[in-house]
Amino acid sequence: MSKTNSTEIYDSPLQKSPTGIEGVDDITLGGLPTGRSTLVCGGTGCGKTLFGIEFLVNGAVRYGEPGVLITFEETPDELNENVESLGIDLKELEAQKKIYIDYVYIEPSEIEESGDYDLEGLFIRIGHAIDSVGAKRIVLDTIESLFSGLPNKAILRAELHRLFRFLKNKGVTAVITGERADGTLTRHGLEEYISDCVILLDQRVENQLSVRRMRIIKYRGSLHGMDEYPFLIDDKGISVLPITSLEMEHDVSTERISTGIEGLDAMLGGGGYYKGSTIMISGTAGTGKTSIAASFARAACERGERCLYLAYEEAESQIIRNMHSIGLDLEPCINKGLLKIKSSRSTRYGLEMHLVMMHQLVNEFKPDVVVIDPITDYKNVGKDTDVKSMLTRFTNLLKAKKITILLTDLAHTETIAKTAVNISSLVDTWLLLRDIESNGERNRGIYILKSRGMAHSNHIREFRLTDEGIDLVDMYVGPGGMLTGSARYSQEALEKAEELVSRQEMEHKQRELERKRKILDARIIALQAEFEAEEEEINKFIMQREEKLKVLSSDRDEISKMGQADQRT
Amino acid sequence: MDAKEKFEQSLQSSENEQYILRLYITGITPRSTQAIANVKRICEEYLAGRYELEVIDIYQNPVLAKDEQIIAVPTLIKKLPLPLRRIIGDMSDTERILKGLDLRIKNDVQEKR
Numbered sequence: 001m002s003k004t005n006s007t008e009i010y011d012s013p014l015q016k017s018p019t020g021i022e023g024v025d026d027i028t029l030g031g032l033p034t035g036r037s038t039l040v041c042g043g044t045g046c047g048k049t050l051f052g053i054e055f056l057v058n059g060a061v062r063y064g065e066p067g068v069l070i071t072f073e074e075t076p077d078e079l080n081e082n083v084e085s086l087g088i089d090l091k092e093l094e095a096q097k098k099i100y101i102d103y104v105y106i107e108p109s110e111i112e113e114s115g116d117y118d119l120e121g122l123f124i125r126i127g128h129a130i131d132s133v134g135a136k137r138i139v140l141d142t143i144e145s146l147f148s149g150l151p152n153k154a155i156l157r158a159e160l161h162r163l164f165r166f167l168k169n170k171g172v173t174a175v176i177t178g179e180r181a182d183g184t185l186t187r188h189g190l191e192e193y194i195s196d197c198v199i200l201l202d203q204r205v206e207n208q209l210s211v212r213r214m215r216i217i218k219y220r221g222s223l224h225g226m227d228e229y230p231f232l233i234d235d236k237g238i239s240v241l242p243i244t245s246l247e248m249e250h251d252v253s254t255e256r257i258s259t260g261i262e263g264l265d266a267m268l269g270g271g272g273y274y275k276g277s278t279i280m281i282s283g284t285a286g287t288g289k290t291s292i293a294a295s296f297a298r299a300a301c302e303r304g305e306r307c308l309y310l311a312y313e314e315a316e317s318q319i320i321r322n323m324h325s326i327g328l329d330l331e332p333c334i335n336k337g338l339l340k341i342k343s344s345r346s347t348r349y350g351l352e353m354h355l356v357m358m359h360q361l362v363n364e365f366k367p368d369v370v371v372i373d374p375i376t377d378y379k380n381v382g383k384d385t386d387v388k389s390m391l392t393r394f395t396n397l398l399k400a401k402k403i404t405i406l407l408t409d410l411a412h413t414e415t416i417a418k419t420a421v422n423i424s425s426l427v428d429t430w431l432l433l434r435d436i437e438s439n440g441e442r443n444r445g446i447y448i449l450k451s452r453g454m455a456h457s458n459h460i461r462e463f464r465l466t467d468e469g470i471d472l473v474d475m476y477v478g479p480g481g482m483l484t485g486s487a488r489y490s491q492e493a494l495e496k497a498e499e500l501v502s503r504q505e506m507e508h509k510q511r512e513l514e515r516k517r518k519i520l521d522a523r524i525i526a527l528q529a530e531f532e533a534e535e536e537e538i539n540k541f542i543m544q545r546e547e548k549l550k551v552l553s554s555d556r557d558e559i560s561k562m563g564q565a566d567q568r569t
Numbered sequence: 570m571d572a573k574e575k576f577e578q579s580l581q582s583s584e585n586e587q588y589i590l591r592l593y594i595t596g597i598t599p600r601s602t603q604a605i606a607n608v609k610r611i612c613e614e615y616l617a618g619r620y621e622l623e624v625i626d627i628y629q630n631p632v633l634a635k636d637e638q639i640i641a642v643p644t645l646i647k648k649l650p651l652p653l654r655r656i657i658g659d660m661s662d663t664e665r666i667l668k669g670l671d672l673r674i675k676n677d678v679q680e681k682r
Contacts, residue, residue: 112654125634150641
């Protein structure tokens with residue numbers, strides 16, 4: 001490739017070559033600068049070589065860019081063995097002419113200097129390697145070995161300058177690894193030569209747990225993530241947590257999904273949780289958090305959705321057995337491949353490792369629903385703030401994927417409103433389970449502390465684990481306060497008795513009234529009869545008097561007639 | 570035979586050993602020609618009649634550079650007698666070459682005594 005070509009690359013807007021390493025392309029906003037050199041530095045065992053090999057292999061396999069690996073420390077056989085476990089077959093790629101490996105071996109005891117020299121031999125080898133596979137990418141791992149093999153540092157430094165110019169002219173995207181030293185990025189100051197992009201890998205031990213982190217120290221001409229990003233090396237190679245999960249631009253769903261408990265759906269305005277929301281169930285030990293979580297998991301599987309259940313306290317078989325006892329059969333879900341229970345001790349990994357592991361599980365299993373039971377166990381491996389930051393990133397990641405996440409939280413006191421890891425701000429729906437102790441028994445109560453964006457019940461419901469699953473019962477709230485369990489039963493019995501008594505009393509009164517009415521009626525009849533008798537008598541008297549008056553008047557007429565007759569005569 | 574006698578004997582025999590040398594250069598640069606001249610001179614002077622020198626231009630044969638682990642140029646490789654030695658540079662420092670070719674070892678040993 002000619003020199004003009006390389007200047008063209010330099011002048012054009014920065015092109016990037018994707019590394020194909022999970023997360024790295026996110027934090028570099030596209031990959032490493034094409035046609036330039038990137039320094040990857042870090043202490044021993046931090047993954048520099050792996051970074052380089054993944055960059056090459058991904059280039060060769062996924063992006064159609066053949067690559068050259070110049071290794072100074074490990075022989076091709078050793079390298080092959082090391083990466084074989086990651087499913088990378090370097091020999092096969094070499095045979096396909098996609099990758100060219102040159103092992104540069106320097107044995108200081110063999111070497112004697114006599115006069116002036118240059119490193120043209122190395123240049124020829126690199127040039128030959130690049131030309132023979134048409135390489136677009138190159139990894140030098142680690143070029144600092146030259147410093148231990150060649151005594152004349154002045155020549156070496158001059159030649160290194162020339163080497164990086166040479167690589168630029170060749171137009172290859174280079175990854176140069178360097179061992180980190182105290183105070184400086186690399187032991188021999190490689191950062192002086194490579195000014196385009198510097199990535200620092202770091203492995204630290206905090207609280208006896210090892211955490212790997214990656215940071216982009218500089219990236220000339222490009223924006224990049226500034227923070228330290230935890231990464232993980234496992235059987236799939238390097239993965240860095242993507243920063244895209246830190247953005248809060250995700251669509252929200254109005255779709256509701258059932259909690260798996262009828263009564264709880266009703267409490268949440270009849271529909272259940274919002275799809276893609278974060279649900280937390282807080283409660284003291286033995287309040288039934290796992291049962292609620294398992295009900296939800298099973299409901300999801302019954303809808304045909306996939307559920308990932310991360311258990312930190314119980315083994316898979318133990319969860320299945322225990323849930324069986326409350327009538328929740330999880331086995332069919334597992335057999336159908338819809339439910340995946342992943343049990344592990346939280347102390348097995350550091351926090352960041354957990355995050356990466358969960359991230360990977362999510363990417364692999366592609367669940368619709370994730371349950372973490374319980375999040376409190378993360379406190380064993382990290383500080384509260386770290387746990388919160390980890391959960392924030394994880395929940396955001398899931399939200400972006402519209403995955404509903406249910407967290408359980410073991411609270412140690414009854415004043416749960418301040419939850420253990422204080423992540424309430426992350427939580428959309430927060431259910432509180434409480435022990436209610438009274439009259440020598442312990443009962444469970446459930447209420448909704450908050451539920452964003454939905455009308456929800458403000459009642460405390462009693463929550464019972466029965467053979468047929470979880471049952472929510474209305475709680476008795478009477479003058480004597482809240483009653484649960486047998487106290488509620490006895491209170492209800494008492495009420496029934498009282499009701500019976502009053503009903504009897506009422507009936508009694510009614511009968512009395514009836515009797516009184518009858519008495520009244522009888523009296524009315526008697527009075528009427530009396531009245532009628534009196535009326536008759538009075539009438540009779542009146543008639544007699546009228547008769548008497550008539551007789552009297554006719555007598556008077558007779559007398560007057562007689563008088564007249566006297567006069568006329 | 571104790572270790573000392575063995576050592577003396579090997580020193581004796583080395584004086585008659587056949588030397589197989591390879592000089593790797595890159596084209597006709599001043600450094601290359603200087604190296605060739607220097608090596609030839611020294612060989613004639615110290616190894617007359619018992620050396621075999623081959624000069625190889627790795628521009629012509631880059632695969633050899635890989636096979637022979639050439640990094641610095643010019644490189645003179647002493648293939649035989651063992652142990653293998655690499656002398657890098659334009660071969661202007663004769664003392665160093667002689668040391669690299671194990672031709673000064675006797676004097677060194679004497680000095681130490």
